Structures are given as structure tokens and as C-alpha cells.
Amino acid sequence: MPSPASQNTPPPPSLYQPSDSPKDILIIAIGSYGDVFPLLHLASTLQSTGHHITFATRPGYKHLANDAGVPFTPLGDDELFEEMAGDPDLWHPTKGPLLIIDKAIPNLLQPVYNLTEKHYKTSGNNLIVLTPALGMGARIARQKYPFRLVMTQLQPLLFQSVHAPYRASHAIPDLTRLPKLIRVPVTHTLYYFLNKYTDRLMFPVVNPFISNHGLDTVKRNFFASWIHSPDINLALFPEAFCPAQPDWPPHTHHIGFPPFELDLGKPFTAKLQSFLDKHSAADQKPLLFTPGSENRHAQTFFQSALAATQNLDRPAIFATQFTEHLPYPPKQLPEHVLHVPYAPFAKLLPHCAAIIHHGGIGTTARAITTATPQLIMPLSHDQPDNASRVRRLDIGDYLPPKKFTPRRLSQKLDYLLTKPRIAGNCKQIAEIINRQTITPDRLDQLTTQ
Known part of the structure; x- marks a missing residue:
């Protein structure tokens, strides 16, 4: 169920221009190479279909955008990234997520919101914003402005489902092995308490910011529902890796693993x-x-x-x-x-x-x-x-x-x-998943229509 905050979100523009009319697309990327490369691939692909792209990430990754031929704008600062990357707690199973909540999110809310607002005031309803979950400043701006918001969810972990529960820690048994009659109620109960806990962590960080902008605060299910877009959500992984579930947020589409890396055409050293x-x-x-x-x-x-x-x-x-x-x-x-x-x-x-x-x-x-x-x-x-x-x-x-x-x-x-079985499985799964990579035309259609 959507949170009360999303009930007052303005609808997206009801009429979009034809796909051959260029959009102004702001793409936000936050994190390390593994987080930035997939979004850079989307930026490059959408630029190739004729849209005006702005790629926003930390200043230290400007060279990645330059190498891809994508217009760049800085987002945040390198100091925060270096401080967090150098903290051993980032890799701790419980301290790591808390570090992101305590440091990354509070320092990113305002820059992402400001950047999104700036682009909306320039482009109006022609603006489309693509952002991962950490770019929640754009999700907040979407409550105020009727641009099209595309949430780009890199990991299956971001989709809660009682039918196919994710595994947040190896200290927790793999619930997918339980019979359905047991798995569904057990997972529902675990999610209930998990969402209560994460709501208590997130509300003091995000709700004051939302309130300061005159918007309705989030009342419940921050990660379960609010973090997803009311317009469209892209799962940046294939069905074969994580199939869609009936309790996923609406307007969610798989696009496969984005196949982008630097220097593929260059020889090895x-x-x-x-x-x-x-x-x-x-x-x-x-x-x-x-x-x-x-x-x-x-x-x-x-x-x-x-x-x-x-x-x-x-x-x-x-x-x-x-x-x-x-x-x-x-x-x-x-x-x-x-x-x-x-x-x-x-x-x-x-x-x-x-x-x-x-x-x-x-x-x-x-x-x-x-x-x-x-x-x-x-x-x-x-x-x-x-x-x-x-x-x-x-x-x-x-x-x-x-x-x-x-x-x-x-x-x-x-x-x-x-074990020959492992090699055979790898080959078979690769063939299936490589067929599930989205085409540029389909990405264009999902993003802009």
C-alpha cells in the first residue's frame, strides 16, 4: 500500500510528447563503480535515442561521464565519499547500513533536491529524472513537482515480497526454502517488524526535510513502499535473477543487467x-x-x-x-x-x-x-x-x-x-540472462512514455 505521503503527490504530466521528441533527462548516480556504471549505461543509451542528458554524480567520477560522451554535472562532494569509503564500518553487516543512514542520506537530501528542482524550473513537464533509492531528494521533489520520476533499483533487495523474501543477512535462514504456507506468514511478520525498525531510523532523517518544504511526511513503510516511484520503477536486473512478484510496487519493469563498462574497446596493458x-x-x-x-x-x-x-x-x-x-x-x-x-x-x-x-x-x-x-x-x-x-x-x-x-x-x-555441472549451469544462465537485456527502443519507451 502506498504511504500517506504519496497520496498527495501531483500526477505526472498526463500527455507526453511522442518518443521522437527529445526529453530533458537528469540521471543521478550515487556510490561506487558498480552503482555508477549501470546508470551511465542508461545515460549513454537514452542519449543515443535523441534525448538531452545530464549525468549527475560525485566530482571524482567526471572522467567516467567524459569517456562515455555524456554531459556531466557534479553532485555532492568527494570528501564525504572518501570519508565513508575509508570507514571499515561501511562493510559491517549492521553498522554499514546505519552509516549510510547517518551520513550519506542526510548529506545528499538537499543537493539532490536542489538539483532536481533546478532542472524542473528549467524544463518543466519535459523533465524526466532517473535516480536510485539513495537519491531520495528527487523522490521528495516529486511530491511537489509533476515531472516523471523513474526509480532505478539496482538490487532485488529493494523489493519486499512475502512470496520471494530477500536475504539481508546470512545470520537469517533462507526463507525461500520454507513451504509457502509457512513462508508467507513468517515473512510477513518479519517484514512488519523490520519496517517498524527502519521507519524509526529513517523518519528523523527524512521527515524534517520533507516538512520544511511544506510537504506531507511519510507515516509508514518508508522502504517497503514510499521509496518507489509513483510513476515507474526500473529493476536493473533480469527476471532470471529475480522474478517479478505480485506484491511488488506497480509500474515496475525489468530491464536486465546494464552491460556498461569502461575501456571495453581498449587493449589490456x-x-x-x-x-x-x-x-x-x-x-x-x-x-x-x-x-x-x-x-x-x-x-x-x-x-x-x-x-x-x-x-x-x-x-x-x-x-x-x-x-x-x-x-x-x-x-x-x-x-x-x-x-x-x-x-x-x-x-x-x-x-x-x-x-x-x-x-x-x-x-x-x-x-x-x-x-x-x-x-x-x-x-x-x-x-x-x-x-x-x-x-x-x-x-x-x-x-x-x-x-x-x-x-x-x-x-x-x-x-x-x-564440477562440469557448474560450468554448464553458468553457460545456460548466461544465455538466458543475456537475452533479457533491454533494447534501446524499449528503454526509451519505458522511460519517457
């Missing part, structure tokens, strides 16, 4: 290409280890990774921008391990035997679409739910952080690398 050429045999393809593009506290992850590669006699690639958490400086790593600060995974993964990662939706998606087995060490946020979905599809597995030891990591990897 000479060092990386040489390493891949040396280890091109099927039984010697390297293992790719990455703890996430902004994870700066992965010492244990890489220590276990190095030991496991030695146990399995496998070459490996350690992908991270932050060399201080590697077991040794990059030039002192063993010969069978190569460090790279960055490489486009969509291009690199076909050369790898498996990827071991944190379970962010971007990395998970790239592994799936390239038919690469994956082993996930989920930490927080949507990662436990993504990891559980990978296991259910039988295209990989996960190890909680406390079990991410060299012995267990070696055992899991040996299983994933030697």
Missing part, C-alpha cells in the same frame, strides 16, 4: 596481456580476486586468496586500487600472482577460471553474463542476498567472512572448478 597469454590453458586460467572497487579493508581476503592459490597451484589476478591491503607490495607478489588496479571485468572474465568477490551487484552481474563461476564473500548491504541468489541458481557459492579461510576457500574453489 602489456603486463596483463602477457600474464593471460602465459596462463591461457584451460586448466591454468587465472582466478580473479576482487573485494570491491572501493573496499580498502581487505587484508584477510587477500591473505586467504594467496594461500588458496598456492594450495590449488593456480595463477591469480588481484584486482584492487588499494595496494596497502595486499599481502606484499605488488612487485613482491609471487610470480603466479599479478596485481592490477583496474580492468574491465566483462572483457577480462572470459580469460579467468572463476571470480572471487564481495557480492556487489555489478560484479555479480558481470560474472553471470560472462558465464564465469563465482565464489562470494558477502559482507553487508545487498551482498548476502546476491550471494544467496547465485547459490540458488547453482552458478557459484559463497563463504561468510568468518569462514573465508585458506582451507575452506581452497575446498570451495576446487569444487566449483572441477
Whole structure:
């Protein structure tokens, strides 16, 4: 049910211009590479269909928009991002979400609201705003102004359903395994208390801001319903990864995993290409280890990774921008391990035997679409739910952080690398999911009509 706040939301413009008439589209991206790349793909695609795009994200990502040929405007500041990314609590299963509520959301409300309002006053009803859940300043502006709001939900975790409950933590049993007669009432009860708890956290942060703008505050179900758009919601993942459910918000459409990464047309560095050429045999393809593009506290992850590669006699690639958490400086790593600060995974993964990662939706998606087995060490946020979905599809597995030891990591990897069933499933699921990627014309239609 919609919250009372949405009942007074002005309707979107009832008559839109034909699809061949350009719209002014503001696209807001918040987070790390895995959060920004999908929105940048949407920006590039919608620009190619003739619309006027403004891509808003933190100043430090201006080069991404420039490389994609998309007009850029700064949103927020890099200092807040760096402060949060450097805080080890960001990766804690309970402290991480609280850190976002306490720091990120309060500091983003006003900039996002102001930017949205500025664009509406310039473009009027020709404005369309695409934003993820963290861009809730735009959701608040939608209560005041009748532009078209497109919520871009990157993760299945953002959709509550008693029929297919998400898994927010591995401390909670996988409720999807329960019989339906038990699963539905149990999940309904858990969601009831979860929403009560999250409402108590969010209302002091968001409602004063809403009230200061003369709008109706949110009374209940902040994350269950209010966070979704009254106009249209795009699920940036395919049906095969998370099917639509009857209790999802209305006007929700799957668009698949956006297939955008930088530098896909550029060659690998000479060092990386040489390493891949040396280890091109099927039984010697390297293992790719990455703890996430902004994870700066992965010492244990890489220590276990190095030991496991030695146990399995496998070459490996350690992908991270932050060399201080590697077991040794990059030039002192063993010969069978190569460090790279960055490489486009969509291009690199076909050369790898498996990827071991944190379970962010971007990395998970790239592994799936390239038919690469994956082993996930989920930490927080949507990662436990993504990891559980990978296991259910039988295209990989996960190890909680406390079990991410060299012995267990070696055992899991040996299983994933030697079972033909896993490789077959990865190939089959990749073929299905790659067919579920939205076409530019369909994206244009969903976004603008």
C-alpha cells in the first residue's frame, strides 16, 4: 500500500510528447563503480535515442561521464565519499547500513533536491529524472513537482515480497526454502517488524526535510513502499535473477543487467596481456580476486586468496586500487600472482577460471553474463542476498567472512572448478540472462512514455 505521503503527490504530466521528441533527462548516480556504471549505461543509451542528458554524480567520477560522451554535472562532494569509503564500518553487516543512514542520506537530501528542482524550473513537464533509492531528494521533489520520476533499483533487495523474501543477512535462514504456507506468514511478520525498525531510523532523517518544504511526511513503510516511484520503477536486473512478484510496487519493469563498462574497446596493458597469454590453458586460467572497487579493508581476503592459490597451484589476478591491503607490495607478489588496479571485468572474465568477490551487484552481474563461476564473500548491504541468489541458481557459492579461510576457500574453489555441472549451469544462465537485456527502443519507451 502506498504511504500517506504519496497520496498527495501531483500526477505526472498526463500527455507526453511522442518518443521522437527529445526529453530533458537528469540521471543521478550515487556510490561506487558498480552503482555508477549501470546508470551511465542508461545515460549513454537514452542519449543515443535523441534525448538531452545530464549525468549527475560525485566530482571524482567526471572522467567516467567524459569517456562515455555524456554531459556531466557534479553532485555532492568527494570528501564525504572518501570519508565513508575509508570507514571499515561501511562493510559491517549492521553498522554499514546505519552509516549510510547517518551520513550519506542526510548529506545528499538537499543537493539532490536542489538539483532536481533546478532542472524542473528549467524544463518543466519535459523533465524526466532517473535516480536510485539513495537519491531520495528527487523522490521528495516529486511530491511537489509533476515531472516523471523513474526509480532505478539496482538490487532485488529493494523489493519486499512475502512470496520471494530477500536475504539481508546470512545470520537469517533462507526463507525461500520454507513451504509457502509457512513462508508467507513468517515473512510477513518479519517484514512488519523490520519496517517498524527502519521507519524509526529513517523518519528523523527524512521527515524534517520533507516538512520544511511544506510537504506531507511519510507515516509508514518508508522502504517497503514510499521509496518507489509513483510513476515507474526500473529493476536493473533480469527476471532470471529475480522474478517479478505480485506484491511488488506497480509500474515496475525489468530491464536486465546494464552491460556498461569502461575501456571495453581498449587493449589490456602489456603486463596483463602477457600474464593471460602465459596462463591461457584451460586448466591454468587465472582466478580473479576482487573485494570491491572501493573496499580498502581487505587484508584477510587477500591473505586467504594467496594461500588458496598456492594450495590449488593456480595463477591469480588481484584486482584492487588499494595496494596497502595486499599481502606484499605488488612487485613482491609471487610470480603466479599479478596485481592490477583496474580492468574491465566483462572483457577480462572470459580469460579467468572463476571470480572471487564481495557480492556487489555489478560484479555479480558481470560474472553471470560472462558465464564465469563465482565464489562470494558477502559482507553487508545487498551482498548476502546476491550471494544467496547465485547459490540458488547453482552458478557459484559463497563463504561468510568468518569462514573465508585458506582451507575452506581452497575446498570451495576446487569444487566449483572441477564440477562440469557448474560450468554448464553458468553457460545456460548466461544465455538466458543475456537475452533479457533491454533494447534501446524499449528503454526509451519505458522511460519517457
